[in-house]
Amino acid sequence: MTNIILNLPDTAFSALRKTPDEFAQEMRVAAAVKWYELEQISQGKAAEIAGLTRAEFIQALSRYQVSPFQYTEADLDRELNYAD
Template sequence: MTQGQPITTSITLNLPETVFSALRKTPDEFAQKMRIAAAVKWYELEKISQDKAAEIAGLTRAEFIQALSRYHVSPFQYTEADLVREMENAD
């Protein structure tokens, strides 16, 4: 193994052929869209960081932030309490 090369694992999903034609995607395009959608959702749920989400999605961090915008998900993970605390300490 070359240093710096991540170890990868392949997974297999069995899906009906009709999903690809319904979404007008090839199986490879569908798989990539699933990776991005999963990463966006896990990020939105605060399960993973932006860096990890970008890695899962197979995107750079900048590309992942653009994907967040397409899915209408904020790139900022702040709770209401976080925002209140930030405003109190803004002086």
């Protein structure tokens, strides 16, 4: 595993009412959720980055109000046309 060092102001932790470790974990989850939402990574890879199981990651998606499904309206139309 690779470690990344970030310099953050001390006020960042108190603003979010999190310890530095909790803050770091939440940053991992938030980044993974956003990259998943932008369709840059798969759900499995996002869960791995977040340090969560896939089921826990799906729950995190719900907390961030991000759909676990990566389908566009055009994708759904295409799927429905094939179903006919």
